[in-house]
Amino acid sequence: MSASLTGSRPRTRILVFSAALTVGAVVGVLGPLLIDATHPVGHAAHLVLSAGWSWAALAFCVGLARKSRAESVFLATASLVTAVIAYYLTKLGQGTYLTVDLDDPTGVTPYVLWSAFASKTLLWCVVACVTGPVLGLAGNLARNPGPRGLPFRMLVPLLTVVEMSERLRVESPLQGPVVGATWTLVRMAALTVLVALAGRAVMTWRLRPAAGQAEK
Structure with a gap:
């Protein structure tokens, strides 16, 4: 029985890690995806998911879900970083970082502003790495x-x-x-x-x- 429990722990941690990343990805994708929603409910959902407090709640709730402080800190940060990457990849897919080459006579050759995309993503990943541990730890301590x-x-x-x-x-x-x-x-x-x-x-x-x- 002990061997069975020992073997289940890595699987459980993998599932927990996957769940944290999945939730982070969903939050990151839905925010920009709903920006063009015409229904008031969809627009309201975009406003909620794009607000700073909802991202803070994401990291906090991930930390709240784990008993281990180390896991709370790590998973909260990982979920936030995943959300940031998913958010900006979605924005990239929506054409936010597309522009045209002014030197092209036709003026219709689009290209991606990779520097702008990378700088925004990196900046907010750094913010996630700074705030994620704090929010994850706060969520863990809220269990007291x-x-x-x-x-x-x-x-x-x-x-x-x-x-x-x-x-x-x-x-x-x-x-x-x-x-x-x-x-x-x-x-x-x-x-x-x-x-x-x-x-x-x-x-x-x-x-x-x-x-x-x-x-x-």
């Missing part, structure tokens, strides 16, 4: 029960409130109604999560003394 894990559980909702508030203040007046409605709903959801987390923590702290007195 009670007040020890509370600040970490509140991290992503707090980031969401800050980002959505800033976007609503600066960008919303220049965007359509779907954009403003989406960001407002996301901010309200994040505030609700924050209140729920804080309320649960308060209730837990109040019940502990009562439970201790009942045992006596």
